[in-house]
Amino acid sequence: QVQLVESGGGLVRTGGSLRLSCVASGRAFSSYAMGWFRQAAGKEREFVGAINWGGGSPHYGDFVKGRFLLSRDNTKNTAYLQMNNLQPEDTAVYFCATGPFAYGRRSEGYDFWGQGTQVTVSS
Numbered sequence: 001q002v003q004l005v006e007s008g009g010g011l012v013r014t015g016g017s018l019r020l021s022c023v024a025s026g027r028a029f030s031s032y033a034m035g036w037f038r039q040a041a042g043k044e045r046e047f048v049g050a051i052n053w054g055g056g057s058p059h060y061g062d063f064v065k066g067r068f069l070l071s072r073d074n075t076k077n078t079a080y081l082q083m084n085n086l087q088p089e090d091t092a093v094y095f096c097a098t099g100p101f102a103y104g105r106r107s108e109g110y111d112f113w114g115q116g117t118q119v120t121v122s123s
Helices: 027-031
Strands: 003-007 010-013 020-023 034-039 044-053 067-075 077-083 092-098 117-122
Touching: 003 092, 010 092, 020 034, 020 092, 020 117, 034 067, 034 077, 044 067, 077 092
Parallel strands: 010 117
Antiparallel strands: 003 020, 020 077, 034 044, 034 092, 067 077, 092 117
16 A cells, blocks of 8 residues: 655746655555646646656656656655646646556556645746
8 A cells, every 4th residue: 555645736927847746655655656647627637747666767748848857766755746837727736646557648557646736827
C-alpha cells in the first residue's frame, strides 16, 4: 500500500511557475513509476506526465510542450512536477499517482492516488 500527499498548488499569474510535490509513504515507492494527472472543472482527468522508478525516461501529455519537468528523489520518497509558463487553461486539480503498473497515459493503470492540489492560473 502506498499513500500519496500532494502539495505546492496555489494561485499564480499567467506565465508564472509552480512546483508541486508528492510525498509517498510505503517502501514500494522507489519501485514504481510516478504519474501526474489533472482534472479541470467539468472535464475528464488528463495525463500530465510520468517518470520511471529511477527518475528517468519521463514522458508528457501533448499539451505540456516543454513547459513542465518531472523529477523524483527516492531518498525522500518524493516526486516533483515543475510547471513553468503557466496558462489559464492549466487551471485544474493536480494529482500524483502510482502503482505496480504505473507509467502509461491511462488513469486506469494507477492504483494509488493522492487527494490532489488545486492550481489556479489567473489571466
